[in-house]
Amino acid sequence: MNRYLLIDDDEVITMIHPAIIRRVDKDCHIDISKQSYEALDFLNKQLAEGNNPPDFIFLDINMPMINGFQFLDKLSDQLIEFLRNSQVVMLSSSVDPRDIEKAKHYPIVKDFISKPLSIEYINTILNKESHK
Amino acid sequence: MEEQLSYEELYKKYQDLHLRVTRFSSIEQALINARDKLDQELVLYKKLNDFNSQGLKSKEINQFLKLVVESVIDIFEVEIGYVTFQPFDEGHKLISTNNRLVCVEGAGQNERQVLEELDFLIDHNIFGGKIKLFDSSEIIDFLPEAFFSSCLISKRLNIGLFGELVIACGIGRKKAANYKAFDSRSLTLFTVFVQQIEAYLSNMLAVKKNKEQLELISKSELELKKLSLIATRTKSGVIISDKYGKIEWVNNSFIETTGYTLEEVKGRKPKEFLQTDDPLSENAKKELSYALAQKKAVEVIIQNTNKTGGLYYIQLEITPIFNEEQELLNFIAIQKDISEEFRYKKQLENINSRFELITQGANIGIWENDIINHKTAWNDVLMELYGVRDEIDDALYDVWKDSIHPDDFVKLNNDLQELYTGKISITDSEYRIILKKKDNKECFVRSLAIAEKDENNRVIRILGTTVDITEAHYAEQRLLEKNEELIKINGELDQFVYSVSHDLRSPLLSIKGILSLINTSENEEERLMYLSLIAKSVDRLDTTVLEILDYSRNARLQNIITELNFKELIDNIFGDLAYIADENVDLRLVMECPEMVHMDKPRMDILMKNLISNGIKYRRQSNEVSYVEVKLQSDSEHFYITISDNGEGIKAENQEKVFDMFYRASTTSAGTGLGLYICKDIISKLNGKMILMSEFSKGTVIKLTLPKINKNESLSPN
Numbered sequence A: 001m002n003r004y005l006l007i008d009d010d011e012v013i014t015m016i017h018p019a020i021i022r023r024v025d026k027d028c029h030i031d032i033s034k035q036s037y038e039a040l041d042f043l044n045k046q047l048a049e050g051n052n053p054p055d056f057i058f059l060d061i062n063m064p065m066i067n068g069f070q071f072l073d074k075l076s077d078q079l080i081e082f083l084r085n086s087q088v089v090m091l092s093s094s095v096d097p098r099d100i101e102k103a104k105h106y107p108i109v110k111d112f113i114s115k116p117l118s119i120e121y122i123n124t125i126l127n128k129e130s131h132k
Numbered sequence B: 001m002e003e004q005l006s007y008e009e010l011y012k013k014y015q016d017l018h019l020r021v022t023r024f025s026s027i028e029q030a031l032i033n034a035r036d037k038l039d040q041e042l043v044l045y046k047k048l049n050d051f052n053s054q055g056l057k058s059k060e061i062n063q064f065l066k067l068v069v070e071s072v073i074d075i076f077e078v079e080i081g082y083v084t085f086q087p088f089d090e091g092h093k094l095i096s097t098n099n100r101l102v103c104v105e106g107a108g109q110n111e112r113q114v115l116e117e118l119d120f121l122i123d124h125n126i127f128g129g130k131i132k133l134f135d136s137s138e139i140i141d142f143l144p145e146a147f148f149s150s151c152l153i154s155k156r157l158n159i160g161l162f163g164e165l166v167i168a169c170g171i172g173r174k175k176a177a178n179y180k181a182f183d184s185r186s187l188t189l190f191t192v193f194v195q196q197i198e199a200y201l202s203n204m205l206a207v208k209k210n211k212e213q214l215e216l217i218s219k220s221e222l223e224l225k226k227l228s229l230i231a232t233r234t235k236s237g238v239i240i241s242d243k244y245g246k247i248e249w250v251n252n253s254f255i256e257t258t259g260y261t262l263e264e265v266k267g268r269k270p271k272e273f274l275q276t277d278d279p280l281s282e283n284a285k286k287e288l289s290y291a292l293a294q295k296k297a298v299e300v301i302i303q304n305t306n307k308t309g310g311l312y313y314i315q316l317e318i319t320p321i322f323n324e325e326q327e328l329l330n331f332i333a334i335q336k337d338i339s340e341e342f343r344y345k346k347q348l349e350n351i352n353s354r355f356e357l358i359t360q361g362a363n364i365g366i367w368e369n370d371i372i373n374h375k376t377a378w379n380d381v382l383m384e385l386y387g388v389r390d391e392i393d394d395a396l397y398d399v400w401k402d403s404i405h406p407d408d409f410v411k412l413n414n415d416l417q418e419l420y421t422g423k424i425s426i427t428d429s430e431y432r433i434i435l436k437k438k439d440n441k442e443c444f445v446r447s448l449a450i451a452e453k454d455e456n457n458r459v460i461r462i463l464g465t466t467v468d469i470t471e472a473h474y475a476e477q478r479l480l481e482k483n484e485e486l487i488k489i490n491g492e493l494d495q496f497v498y499s500v501s502h503d504l505r506s507p508l509l510s511i512k513g514i515l516s517l518i519n520t521s522e523n524e525e526e527r528l529m530y531l532s533l534i535a536k537s538v539d540r541l542d543t544t545v546l547e548i549l550d551y552s553r554n555a556r557l558q559n560i561i562t563e564l565n566f567k568e569l570i571d572n573i574f575g576d577l578a579y580i581a582d583e584n585v586d587l588r589l590v591m592e593c594p595e596m597v598h599m600d601k602p603r604m605d606i607l608m609k610n611l612i613s614n615g616i617k618y619r620r621q622s623n624e625v626s627y628v629e630v631k632l633q634s635d636s637e638h639f640y641i642t643i644s645d646n647g648e649g650i651k652a653e654n655q656e657k658v659f660d661m662f663y664r665a666s667t668t669s670a671g672t673g674l675g676l677y678i679c680k681d682i683i684s685k686l687n688g689k690m691i692l693m694s695e696f697s698k699g700t701v702i703k704l705t706l707p708k709i710n711k712n713e714s715l716s717p718n
Helices: A011-024 A036-049 A068-074 A077-082 A097-104 A119-131 B007-057 B061-076 B099-105 B111-123 B184-233 B252-258 B270-274 B279-293 B339-361 B380-386 B393-403 B406-420 B470-520 B524-556 B566-577 B601-617 B675-685
Strands: A003-007 A029-033 A056-060 A087-092 A109-114 B080-087 B094-097 B129-132 B139-142 B153-159 B163-170 B237-242 B247-250 B298-305 B311-322 B328-337 B364-370 B375-378 B426-435 B441-453 B459-468 B561-565 B585-591 B596-600 B626-634 B638-645 B689-695 B699-707
Touching: A003 A011, A003 A036, A011 A029, A011 A119, A011 B470, A011 B524, A029 A036, A036 A068, A036 A077, A056 A068, A087 A097, A087 A119, A097 A109, B007 B061, B007 B184, B061 B080, B061 B094, B061 B163, B061 B184, B153 B184, B163 B184, B237 B252, B252 B328, B270 B298, B279 B298, B279 B311, B311 B339, B339 B364, B339 B380, B364 B380, B375 B380, B375 B393, B380 B393, B380 B426, B380 B459, B393 B426, B406 B426, B406 B441, B406 B459, B441 B470, B470 B524, B524 B601, B524 B675, B561 B566, B561 B601, B566 B585, B566 B596, B566 B601, B585 B601, B596 B601, B601 B626, B601 B638, B601 B675, B601 B699, B675 B689
Parallel strands: A003 A029, A003 A056, A056 A087, A087 A109, B585 B626
Antiparallel strands: B080 B094, B080 B163, B129 B139, B153 B163, B237 B247, B237 B328, B298 B311, B311 B328, B364 B375, B364 B459, B426 B441, B441 B459, B561 B596, B626 B638, B638 B699, B689 B699
């Protein structure tokens, strides 16, 4: 069973993205954080309790307080190790080329896409994952 | 008896008759002889006549000489004819002879050599003698007796001034015995013959000479034509005068320069009407007279005058022309007008004075510092700048030195030291000066200094310009500030566009996502839920658009002050915002001044709506009842508006940022981040102040101070 973590402050997005994921991946577990620091707490807790890391993390860039990049900066070495096999995908509603450039400096980031998530995209990444 | 003649009588009669017959026949013989002789002479004269007519036809001297040889053989019945002509003016001797001679000599190949020998013999009046045969070292004697008869005749004569002619003829030894010696008649004939030759030859030579001279003349005419063309076309004045110095011809340039026509100057001496009393030209005049008297070429610079009395300087070059006999023929004078150069000098002076005007007009200070003589000169502009008037030279230098701003002194001094020592030849410096004579006013100047060196590379003078750039300096500073501001604004604008597009897209993209869900959903209930999500996104989009509109209105609208009821304004806002407020938000207004106020209604509306809605949006979830309170106070000059709440408050570290465009400090509500930015902007437009006091989890107080404006006064934004 795939585990998903959605980090997004947009109320509507946090309602529709899980629905989109479930259209493809019916039996999955989805955690949602509306704030970056909430997500940090969540991941640290998972690590401490010895749970599996999320298979996919969808990280919004434009968030108040701590934005997507600042979130990545705040990841501890242990968390980075913990997320070694996780697919971190950054999301934005407006794709700024500067953001794409910036994302390339984070090895943990596997992809950079424009909102919203689509059924096709979920299919693609699941297929890739199953071929590994 | 008359019939009866005696024998004696008869014999006598017979004797008489016989004598008469004999006498008669001798007369007859004499007559015959005379007739023969006449015939012979007639032939000779006829031959001579032929010679005449043929000689007339001859054109070449060589051809004529050949004819002479043929004629002399024919007329005098000799075997050898020999003619030479030696012109005086050239070395080449023309020789003609009949081949007979050559044959006699047994020669053929080297005729010339034989003829030269023969010539030698004739020259020495010994025809015959020793002749060296061709192609042999053998010397053979051939005396006149051996080869030629002694009845040979030769004649040497001059043909006018043209040359010397030698005619000789002779006869072979074998025939010599039978040859009649030249009698007086033959000699006469020969003389006539020679005279004719002389006449023809001299005529022919004269014609030839004339022809040559004609050719020469036509050739020299061509040269002359070329020369005169040059003289006509040249820009220099050309005068050709005779050997007495009287003008024969002048060219167009001369006419243009002097204003005289050729007719007016012909026959006059140039110095009579061209020279002036110019003291500078005295020496030149003397030099000129001396050289001309000596018939020598001369070149001088001299002042001349033209017909209308105008003075100008010329460079005069006179060359005497001699013929072959070294007789003076003409003088050629070429005069180059160099008054152009004088004019240029004058123009330069004009330019200088104009330059002075320009520097005056452009407010450029000009100065000069003579290092050798310790003299300083300033132009009026510089005097004006420093506020000095009649300072003497040294004082000017001190004025300048004392005025330099202490902070700029060292650098300027270094620059100038390098200039004075010749290390560099130009400096361009900007420095401040403090004008003691102008209440210690501080000015910025830009000064360009150039070092002038002597031939030993020693700096002798420093000169330069000084311009007051105070205005420009401040303007430049203002420009830099403005530019920085613009860069900031531009950055904000960039951020604005990015954020706006982001905020506009977010709800749209959400809708896009929802639509994909609706499309794939078969559950009616689910679909309705998605539709409500779409409605929420649309609301958000609408809010963003409205806020952008507010922002743009504030930016564009002029300030319009109208009288309004503040209580009414706030009540309306409370009413509008009621739908987002839960029942547990207490909205209250405290009026501590009259309700009717003069304010910018559209801006106040946006401002208050934003601040109040913030208080409602960021209320705190607690047991306490949430409230937002608006209080209005005023004194004679200001309105004081306080908006306070007991909401979630703003963390200290975020308080500065909340007014930045698109900054969102809270995550609890979906704000655009434009609200407080617009508030800040409005307050700045209203020339007001805003103070934010907030404590996290306690509440926020915003205090506004707005100047009171009368109805008719309009604030100019910034």
